[in-house]
């Protein structure tokens with residue numbers, strides 16, 4: 001699959017701000033600074049579609065992007081940013097729950113983890129949550145350019161282990177910098193969209 005057109009539709013902090021459900025949605029989740037915006041920009045071929053943050057922890061809304069009028073990318077607010085207040089972290093939780101537990105057009109969640117590090121406690125918790133709600137899920141290890149091939153393979157095995165991935169749970173490596181791994185991810189998304197048809 002290739003993406004021809006991508007455009008911003010809406011930023012929502014509350015359910016009544018979501019665009020009308022209709023076309024299938026693929027949501028992207030991950031720790032803030034993991035490379036989510038960069039990946040979305042690479043997938044869509046739009047350098048500035050999702051803002052790449054200089055100062056992490058800024059995205060406080062769920063952002064919806066129209067892809068070729070047939071599906072949507074949904075950029076979920078990042079987690080794990082140190083400088084958030086209790087109130088902010090609660091509102092993050094509510095935002096995520098509202099979307100993940102009730103959105104009828106949600107097809108799958110792509111969860112991002114940094115390939116360099118062991119998944120954080122929050123990464124593990126996020127993934128367990130997706131599993132608990134039986135949401136179709138793909139794990140993507142970002143910033144693959146930061147490691148040698150050997151190190152990357154080692155870390156992918158480590159990530160599989162710490163997230164308890166089963167054989168049929170997908171783990172892909174990408175680099176937004178080197179523009180690698182995108183075709184595989186688009187193929188996986190394509191498959192999920194077809195299954196959902």
Ligand SMILES: Nc1nc2c(ncn2[C@@H]2O[C@H](COP(=O)(O)OP(=O)(O)O)[C@@H](O)[C@H]2O)c(=O)[nH]1
Nearest residue numbers: 032033034035036037038052053143175176177
């Ligand atoms: N080396 C490298 N840096 C990346 C990659 N993807 C993102 N970054 C950098 O990581 C930082 C956070 O990226 P961003 O896309 O804003 O992350 P987000 O907070 O998850 O949306 C930025 O400084 C990016 O330039 C990548 O594939 N390789």
Ligand SMILES: [Mg+2]
Nearest residue numbers: 036037051059
């Ligand atoms: Mg971002």
